[in-house]
Amino acid sequence: MSFIHGDGLHDVIITGENGTIYGQGDVWWNMWRQRTLQFTRPNLVEFKDSRSFIISIVIFKNSPFWNIHPVYCINVVIRNVTILAPSDSPNTDGIDPGM
Numbered sequence: 001m002s003f004i005h006g007d008g009l010h011d012v013i014i015t016g017e018n019g020t021i022y023g024q025g026d027v028w029w030n031m032w033r034q035r036t037l038q039f040t041r042p043n044l045v046e047f048k049d050s051r052s053f054i055i056s057i058v059i060f061k062n063s064p065f066w067n068i069h070p071v072y073c074i075n076v077v078i079r080n081v082t083i084l085a086p087s088d089s090p091n092t093d094g095i096d097p098g099m
Contacts, residue, residue, distance in 0.1 A: 002046035002069070009050040016058035018082075021045075028064035029089055041065035041091075048098075051075050059084065063092050071098030 003023065006012065023044050031037045041064040047053060052075045059082040060067045067083050070076050076097075083094040 002043040004045045005047075006050055007048045009047060010052050012047070012050070012053040014045070014053075014055045014058060018057055018059060020059040020061050022061045023063040023067075025062035025064045025085065025089060025092065032090055043067065043069040043096075045069065046071065047073055047076075049073070053077070054079075056080050058082075060094075061085070062089070065091055066093045066096040068095045069098060070095075073097075 003021070004014065021044055028041045032041060043066045044060050044063045045055065045067065046069040048071045050070070050073045054077045055068060057080045061084040063085065068078060078095055085092040
C-alpha cells in the first residue's frame with residue numbers, strides 16, 4: 001500500500017512549503033534488483049476514485065515506485081512539485097495517472 005493512500009476521497013490538499021516526503025527507495029530498489037521482494041513496491045501517493053484534490057509545493061524524493069498515482073480521479077491539480085530520484089532508480093515515474 002502507498003505511503004499516502006485514499007479511496008473515495010474529495011477535497012484533499014497535500015502541501016508542504018517545499019517540505020520533503022522521503023520514500024527510502026534505495027532499500028526497495030536493492031530488493032527489486034536482487035529479486036528478493038515479497039511484495040510490490042509502494043507508490044508514495046495514490047488516490048483511487050477520488051475528486052478535487054491538490055498536491056503542491058512539496059518535494060518527493062526516492063520513491064520506491066511511482067511518486068504520484070491518481071487512479072479513476074477527477075479534478076486533480078498537481079503544481080510546483082519536485083520529483084527527485086537517481087537516474088538508475090527503477091520505475092520512479094513522477095506522475096502516473098490511471099484510467
